Amino acid sequence: MNDTTTVRILDHRTPEEREREFLPGMGKPWLLPLYDVFSRFSRVRPLHERTVALADIAPGQSVLDVGCGTANLSLAVLRAQPAARVTGLDPDAAALRLAARKASRLREPLTLVQGFAERLPADDGSLDHIVSSLALHHVPDEARVRFGSEALRVLRPGGKVTIVDFGRADGAHGRSGRGHSAVAANPHTARNLEGGLLRLLADAGFTDAREVAHVEHRFGPITFVQATRD
Numbered sequence: 001m002n003d004t005t006t007v008r009i010l011d012h013r014t015p016e017e018r019e020r021e022f023l024p025g026m027g028k029p030w031l032l033p034l035y036d037v038f039s040r041f042s043r044v045r046p047l048h049e050r051t052v053a054l055a056d057i058a059p060g061q062s063v064l065d066v067g068c069g070t071a072n073l074s075l076a077v078l079r080a081q082p083a084a085r086v087t088g089l090d091p092d093a094a095a096l097r098l099a100a101r102k103a104s105r106l107r108e109p110l111t112l113v114q115g116f117a118e119r120l121p122a123d124d125g126s127l128d129h130i131v132s133s134l135a136l137h138h139v140p141d142e143a144r145v146r147f148g149s150e151a152l153r154v155l156r157p158g159g160k161v162t163i164v165d166f167g168r169a170d171g172a173h174g175r176s177g178r179g180h181s182a183v184a185a186n187p188h189t190a191r192n193l194e195g196g197l198l199r200l201l202a203d204a205g206f207t208d209a210r211e212v213a214h215v216e217h218r219f220g221p222i223t224f225v226q227a228t229r230d
């Protein structure tokens with residue numbers, strides 16, 4: 001985790017992971033330059049700010065942003081809690097370069113790590129928070145399961161995981177909201193419906209996984225899920 005005011009990019013990938021494909025932020029690598037414009041237009045920033053408020057990060061605490069992309073959630077953490085120690089993790093080198101450029105311009109200290117959600121770059125029990133925004137629906141099924149176990153491994157007792165993504169908790173809020181059918185029709189996001197993210201965390205061994213907020217976004221139902229390491 002970073003202790004300085006510098007921005008750096010580290011490579012956490014194994015040789016096998018260097019060959020691994022992933023689903024980039026905009027679906028196609030060549031669309032990445034549009035990511036931040038699209039994110040601003042789509043009003044994703046309030047989702048990041050809500051996630052950070054729910055995480056309630058204290059000065060000096062360590063935070064890992066899983067699937068950080070261009071680091072908009074990481075930077076929202078630093079805006080709300082400048083004394084946090086934030087690391088962003090993503091397999092997309094080009095997104096991490098954009099993230100580094102933004103963090104440098106803003107003079108925000110940020111460590112960026114190239115790697116995958118299924119193998120987190122942290123020692124056992126070493127982190128206060130894991131946060132993740134709109135990323136877990138990009139992660140394949142088996143890798144999501146490994147992410148759950150990894151989250152439990154790297155959080156200290158009392159550490160929290162706070163996730164925002166397309167989805168909803170079981171039976172809550174009906175099924176007719178704007179964008180619900182698009183989310184249900186997309187196999188990536190459909191896994192998060194009917195409490196998919198809650199099950200993911202519960203199956204990993206988090207005993208208190210719960211939906212802590214929900215919004216109907218123009219692109220579909222958005223769930224905020226949180227759990228604490230016993």
Ligand SMILES: C[S@@+](CC[C@H](N)C(=O)[O-])C[C@H]1O[C@@H](n2cnc3c(N)ncnc32)[C@H](O)[C@@H]1O
Pocket residue numbers: 022023024025026039044066067068069070071072073089090091092095115116117118132133134135136138139140143
């Ligand atoms: C829609 S973007 C979200 C980016 C950022 N969190 C945000 O809120 O703007 C999804 C991100 O997940 C990343 N991703 C895809 N597969 C991943 C994996 N296996 N592990 C971690 N991140 C992954 C993509 O590279 C992309 O940056």
